[in-house]
Amino acid sequence: MTIAETTMPTATCTQPILQVEELHTHFAARHASGGRRLVRAVDGVSFSIAPGETLAVVGESGCGKSTVGRTVVRLINPTSGRIVLEGEDITRTREKQLRPLRRKMQMVFQDPYSSLDPHMTVGEAIAEPLEIHGLLDRSRRRARVLELLERVGLGAQYLDRYPHEFSGGQRQRVGIARALTLNPKLIIADEPVSALDVSIQAQVINLLLDLQQQLGLAYLFISHDLAVVRHISDRVAVMYLGRIVELAATEQLFAAPLHPYTDALLASAPRTSRKGSRKPLSGEVPDPANPPAGCAFHPRCRFAQARCRAEAPPLRDLAPGRFAGCHFPLTGT
Numbered sequence: 001m002t003i004a005e006t007t008m009p010t011a012t013c014t015q016p017i018l019q020v021e022e023l024h025t026h027f028a029a030r031h032a033s034g035g036r037r038l039v040r041a042v043d044g045v046s047f048s049i050a051p052g053e054t055l056a057v058v059g060e061s062g063c064g065k066s067t068v069g070r071t072v073v074r075l076i077n078p079t080s081g082r083i084v085l086e087g088e089d090i091t092r093t094r095e096k097q098l099r100p101l102r103r104k105m106q107m108v109f110q111d112p113y114s115s116l117d118p119h120m121t122v123g124e125a126i127a128e129p130l131e132i133h134g135l136l137d138r139s140r141r142r143a144r145v146l147e148l149l150e151r152v153g154l155g156a157q158y159l160d161r162y163p164h165e166f167s168g169g170q171r172q173r174v175g176i177a178r179a180l181t182l183n184p185k186l187i188i189a190d191e192p193v194s195a196l197d198v199s200i201q202a203q204v205i206n207l208l209l210d211l212q213q214q215l216g217l218a219y220l221f222i223s224h225d226l227a228v229v230r231h232i233s234d235r236v237a238v239m240y241l242g243r244i245v246e247l248a249a250t251e252q253l254f255a256a257p258l259h260p261y262t263d264a265l266l267a268s269a270p271r272t273s274r275k276g277s278r279k280p281l282s283g284e285v286p287d288p289a290n291p292p293a294g295c296a297f298h299p300r301c302r303f304a305q306a307r308c309r310a311e312a313p314p315l316r317d318l319a320p321g322r323f324a325g326c327h328f329p330l331t332g333t
Contacts, residue, residue, distance in 0.1 A: 015087055016048040017186050017218045018072065018105075023081035025064075025071045029289060037289040041067040043242035044081075046315070051185065052212065054219040056233035056250070058226065058265070062285055063239040065222045069188045072220065073107050074098055086185070103133065106179035110191035112171035116163040122149075122174045123159040129181040148177040151214075152207060169200035176207065180215070188220045193228060205232055226269045230254055235321075238262045241288055241296040244315055247323040258324040260301045295327070303328055 025042035042064045049055045057065040070076045072083055074090065083091045090101055109115040116125050126145045130136050136144060146156055152173040163171055172192060179187055189208070193201040205228060211217060223229050229236060229250070236253045238246040238261065246259040257263045261281075268280040283300040286292055294311050298304040307327050315325040 014051055016084075017051045017053075017086060018049040018220070019082075019084040020048070020068075020072065021046050021082040021084070023068070023071060023083065024079040025067050025076060026079045039289045040242050040291070041288060042071060042078075045239070045242075045244050047237055047244065047247065049186070049218050049220060051218055052216050053235070054212070054221055054233045056221045056223060056229040056236045057239060058223060058229055058236060059239035060265075060281075060285055061224065062288065064242040064288075065239050066190050068239070069107070069190045069220060069222050073102070073105055073188050075107070099133070103182040104184055105186040105188065106182065106184040108172075108175050108179050108187060108189045108192045111195055112168060112175045113163060115175055116171060116178075118163050121160045121162055122166070122177075125163075125174065126178045126181055129178065133182065135182070144181065145177075148180055151180070151211070152177045153203075167200075168196050169204060172196060172204055173207065176204075176211070180211070183215075184217070186218045186220065188222070190222045191224070192221075194223070194225065201228065208232065226254075226266065238265065241286060241291055243296070243325065244323075245297065245325045247315070249321055252322060256330075258318060258322065258329040259297075259326045260303050260330060261297045263330060264300075295325075303330075 023042055023045045024040070027039045027041055028036050029039045030036055045068055047055060057068060059065050067076060071078050078091060081091065082089055085101060085104060088101070090098060093101065116122070120128070123145050126148055127141045130141050130144065145159065149155060149158060154170065154173055163174070166174065192208070193204050196204060208219070209232060212219065221229070221233055233250045236248060236250050237244045238259065240261050246253065246257065246262045248258070253262065254266065257266060264279060264281040279302065281300065286296060286299065292299055293309065295301070295304070295308040295313055298308040301308065305328065311327070313325045313327045315323050318324050318329060
């Protein structure tokens with residue numbers, strides 16, 4: 001049985017909206033010497049998301065979390081593994097056959113300005129997915145756009161304005177409305193509030209929570225902000241150098257992390273750190289094209305032993321719903 005098959009919440013027997021199994025996404029990159037090297041951006045990631053659930057993916061920059069999101073939505077083709085959307089394997093589905101499936105999953109990007117065409121009004125931008133998929137006539141498209149603008153806290157007066165006429169928070173609301181146009185069941189949100197002022201971040205997060213409750217949406221929420229993640233997520237997957245090193249219910253993970261990397265990551269965030277034995281991260285993230293042998297975290301881990309330097313730990317089920325990839329997991333902090 002794979003990790004993805006065992007991480008569904010035990011309270012429901014509902015089929016996962018998304019199931020990812022042993023996902024690998026590798027890139028060939030040019031070396032400064034002129035040669036080429038293999039970058040393992042995602043290196044064997046497995047998880048599942050239940051309908052209406054929020055799974056957050058966290059980690060330092062370069063850990064592969066954004067690549068996971070873009071691979072899931074097939075903006076990037078996976079090297080190997082499986083992506084199953086509502087029971088249908090879409091891993092190798094060609095673009096023509098993938099288009100109708102994309103109605104079930106949409107993406108909200110980090111930069112709301114660059115994700116909108118500056119030459120299109122927001123009304124045109126929100127209506128564009130309906131046109132691409134040949135849905136609704138002109139009058140009903142307009143009605144749908146007005147409905148979505150109202151739903152995200154904007155109104156009809158914004159219909160004919162262009163992206164440059166909006167604030168950052170308003171543009172992200174437009175991006176969310178556009179993602180909702182086709183009634184998706186899954187939203188991949190890639191750092192959706194990191195480019196916004198702190199006061200606006202809270203408004204957008206609360207909007208996402210309200211939409212989830214109203215529409216039954218599932219979220220794959222990618223972020224480096226642990227305070228935001230704690231507020232919005234049901235479960236958290238912690239990534240390090242292309243792999244998930246810990247996966248648990250949000251409050252369990254924040255209260256008593258099992259992996260030393262998670263523990264250090266929490267200690268590095270002032271808003272979540274507490275007095276005690278936790279120590280913040282030190283050292284640098286290794287080169288993903290030349291990862292350390294054994295456990296990739298061992299050069300930065302204060303608990304590393306000889307086994308850690310020689311043998312890569314698998315992601316193991318250590319307690320109901322709790323997974324960690326560590327030879328010597330913490331007993332709680």
